[in-house]
Amino acid sequence: MERLRSQAGRVTRSRRGVLEALARLRRPSTPRQIVDAVTEGSCDLATVYRSMALFEHLGLVRRIDLGDGLARFEIADNDPDGHHHHHLVCRRCERIVQLDDCILADMESRLSRHYGFQEITHRLEFFGVCPDCQRVRTRAAGSKEGRDRKLRGA
Amino acid sequence: MERLRSQAGRVTRSRRGVLEALARLRRPSTPRQIVDAVTEGSCDLATVYRSMALFEHLGLVRRIDLGDGLARFEIADNDPDGHHHHHLVCRRCERIVQLDDCILADMESRLSRHYGFQEITHRLEFFGVCPDCQRVRTRAAGSKEGRDRKLRGA
DNA sequence: CTATGTGCAAACCGTTTGCACACAT
DNA sequence: ATGTGTGCAAACGGTTTGCACATAG
Numbered sequence A, B: 001m002e003r004l005r006s007q008a009g010r011v012t013r014s015r016r017g018v019l020e021a022l023a024r025l026r027r028p029s030t031p032r033q034i035v036d037a038v039t040e041g042s043c044d045l046a047t048v049y050r051s052m053a054l055f056e057h058l059g060l061v062r063r064i065d066l067g068d069g070l071a072r073f074e075i076a077d078n079d080p081d082g083h084h085h086h087h088l089v090c091r092r093c094e095r096i097v098q099l100d101d102c103i104l105a106d107m108e109s110r111l112s113r114h115y116g117f118q119e120i121t122h123r124l125e126f127f128g129v130c131p132d133c134q135r136v137r138t139r140a141a142g143s144k145e146g147r148d149r150k151l152r153g154a
Numbered sequence C: 001c002t003a004t005g006t007g008c009a010a011a012c013c014g015t016t017t018g019c020a021c022a023c024a025t
Numbered sequence D: 001a002t003g004t005g006t007g008c009a010a011a012c013g014g015t016t017t018g019c020a021c022a023t024a025g
Helices: A002-006 A013-025 A031-037 A045-058 A105-115 A131-135 B002-006 B013-025 B031-037 B045-058 B105-115 B131-135
Strands: A061-065 A071-075 A086-090 A096-099 A118-129 B061-065 B071-075 B086-090 B096-099 B118-129
Touching: A013 A031, A013 A045, A013 A071, A031 A045, A031 A071, A045 A061, A045 A071, A105 A118, A105 B118, A118 B105, B013 B031, B013 B045, B013 B071, B031 B045, B031 B071, B045 B061, B045 B071, B105 B118
Parallel strands: A086 A118, B086 B118
Antiparallel strands: A061 A071, A086 A096, A118 B118, B061 B071, B086 B096
16 A cells, blocks of 8 residues: 555555455455455446556556456565465365465576576466365355356366 | 267368368467468358367367467367477467476376365466567567467466 | 546457358268 | 258457546645
8 A cells, every 4th residue: 555655656445445355355356356345335347457457567466367268366465576376276166275386487497498588487277176076066165156157277 | 080070070161171270370379360371261250169169179179378368279189188288488479389298297196185176287388588589679570460469477 | 736546338359159041961 | 851060240248448527645
């Protein structure tokens, strides 16, 4: 929030609401989920998109792509840049596990050496069926909110 | 093609054309690129989507997600199932390098043991700036076709 | 007071679908 | 002959944008 103030951004009710909502959700969330989670007053979808663009730019938020065509965002509350993580996502319910270490740094430097590419980054997600969903043959076990799309695995 | 015939699918001009086009392109291609590459006669976008869905189901084609919101497909000419690969994609031009070994199998089994997830798969892509594009400060070096969207890196 | 942010509605764009016609078998 | 596939155009759904109004500074 101070980050905003100092960087020539205005602190509005919407922006505060959106950021609080995202913090409260405490998981990678879609713009739709975010508007629904805003408590005081309401907030337009367009505003969420615009805020997310801004926050991402400021490094307050990270965009996650799970390959189902929906944008997801999560708070980048860890150290600003040095740290990123990947996810283990249940194909049936919404469960998402954070994986906190990433072993791909040396992979990247090897690729750089081998192919001459620079500024290499990566995108890595794992998909599977979580323990709860293994028990319930058919459908999601964990959460109650409506499923949107099936996640296609790698 | 025989795969189609045997599996209760009809061998039509469109399907042949689409598959040939994809083979000729020899890289992960968007539906748009595929229609444009069909030589004999023309083919509707909808047909490409339908054919890709079918071919993917038959294991003839793989769907690639590079995170720019466009579907891409590539021929799955390698062995049907045991083999998959990842990509190293230039953020500026269309260059895509195939990475032929995947070191994540044991990572998956570790995740399975640790979190209890099953049927684990993954999605892994690397992004960077290819050697040619490093020389040309501003724009794509390699190919001539119009850029659609910038690829957001991991 | 004024520049920035917001809501609303329309535009966009890739993808999917309904339907009547075409064609492989 | 007939059931499957195709083109066309409309529908869809997430995201983006234009514009007039609201508001933080």
